[in-house]
Amino acid sequence: MRDETFYVIQKKDEIYGVVNIPIYLSSTFRQYEPSKPIKYEYARTQNPTREIMEEVIAKIENGNYGFLFSSGMSAIDTLLSILKPHEHILVDIDIYGGTYRIIEKLYKKFNIQVDYVDFTNIEEVKKSIKENTRMLILETISNPLLRTPNILEISKIKKHTLLVVDNTFATPYYFKPLNYGADIVIHSITKYLSGHSDIVMGAIILNDKSLAEEIKFYQNSKGGVPSPFDLFLLSRGLKTLHIRMEKHTENAKKIFEFLKKHENVEDIRYPGYSGMISFRVKKDIFEFTRKLKVITLGESLGGVESLLNVPYYMTHASMPEEERIRRGITKNLVRLSVGIENVEDLIEDLNQALS
Numbered sequence: 001m002r003d004e005t006f007y008v009i010q011k012k013d014e015i016y017g018v019v020n021i022p023i024y025l026s027s028t029f030r031q032y033e034p035s036k037p038i039k040y041e042y043a044r045t046q047n048p049t050r051e052i053m054e055e056v057i058a059k060i061e062n063g064n065y066g067f068l069f070s071s072g073m074s075a076i077d078t079l080l081s082i083l084k085p086h087e088h089i090l091v092d093i094d095i096y097g098g099t100y101r102i103i104e105k106l107y108k109k110f111n112i113q114v115d116y117v118d119f120t121n122i123e124e125v126k127k128s129i130k131e132n133t134r135m136l137i138l139e140t141i142s143n144p145l146l147r148t149p150n151i152l153e154i155s156k157i158k159k160h161t162l163l164v165v166d167n168t169f170a171t172p173y174y175f176k177p178l179n180y181g182a183d184i185v186i187h188s189i190t191k192y193l194s195g196h197s198d199i200v201m202g203a204i205i206l207n208d209k210s211l212a213e214e215i216k217f218y219q220n221s222k223g224g225v226p227s228p229f230d231l232f233l234l235s236r237g238l239k240t241l242h243i244r245m246e247k248h249t250e251n252a253k254k255i256f257e258f259l260k261k262h263e264n265v266e267d268i269r270y271p272g273y274s275g276m277i278s279f280r281v282k283k284d285i286f287e288f289t290r291k292l293k294v295i296t297l298g299e300s301l302g303g304v305e306s307l308l309n310v311p312y313y314m315t316h317a318s319m320p321e322e323e324r325i326r327r328g329i330t331k332n333l334v335r336l337s338v339g340i341e342n343v344e345d346l347i348e349d350l351n352q353a354l355s
């Protein structure tokens with residue numbers, strides 16, 4: 001089935017034939033007798049609304065098992081929970097600040113060993129894998145510098161490790177990491193998959209049955225699960241993913257062409273698909289952001305509205321200053337999430353703010 005058709009596929013409702021998913025607001029479920037439930041027991045463990053969407057999210061990434069969480073960070077935390085003390089993880093140098101923070105502030109405390117490497121340098125990755133390396137963690141399009149490590153090449157040299165790919169920026173519409181040798185895909189669903197800046201949610205998708213059982217155990221034990229209301233919004237958002245992604249890309253390509261010629265812009269990056277552009281502004285960053293009228297200054301990305309983020313002060317502020325600078329996250333670096341507005345309005349807005 002083609003992706004465009006896929007997004008409207010959900011488990012068919014056999015009772016009323018409704019075309020939208022039901023929101024089951026029930027934290028608990030009646031049992032025939034002790035330990036003999038009809039199907040579900042307690043909504044943290046599983047509930048009918050989440051079950052439908054976990055199946056959808058797995059299929060969208062071409063995976064066997066999908067798990068949904070109350071945020072992308074909850075998904076990442078749950079995944080990292082499978083690590084044992086003294087195991088080692090290899091993480092890309094350019095990664096979301098919250099991922100860096102949870103590893104540095106929480107998992108190092110549990111004696112997890114961490115090294116950061118440049119995943120666009122295969123030789124460096126190869127050299128850095130140790131016997132106790134359990135996971136390689138990277139993003140399809142890295143945050144905020146928008147590098148694109150070669151997942152297939154990395155999968156060929158990953159040896160005994162689990163290749164974990166955060167596919168938030170690329171989305172399965174453009175790239176499905178499991179098809180290119182990744183073992184586990186994670187998502188901040190908050191972004192493109194839901195697409196309307198109205199929910200916070202995360203996902204883990206994978207193929208391995210025993211790993212899936214482990215994730216399921218931690219999902220239930222930790223309990224960071226999404227609400228049925230939010231799952232409905234995900235279902236609604238996903239139905240237009242293909243249309244939104246085409247428009248994000250169309251607009252981003254035009255904005256990239258405009259910005260790359262602008263005298264107050266340097267070091268512009270755009271991977272050629274999806275809606276994320278990063279660049280450095282050659283004027284006062286506070287004046288530039290203050291002047292924006294159509295584009296919203298705010299954290300997050302992937303919504304229908306354009307959002308502009310200054311990673312140094314915003315999404316990556318939790319990184320120590322010397323780490324930010326070492327990684328190229330300078331004070332004038334801007335990350336733009338191009339929305340689906342009329343592109344001329346966006347270009348005009350950038351032009352007046354940059355001048």
Ligand SMILES: Cc1ncc(COP(=O)(O)O)c(C=O)c1O
Binds near residue numbers: 099
């Ligand atoms: C690439 C990436 N992964 C994970 C996360 C965390 O997701 P959430 O904000 O949904 O917890 C983010 C958030 O910005 C992100 O950009």
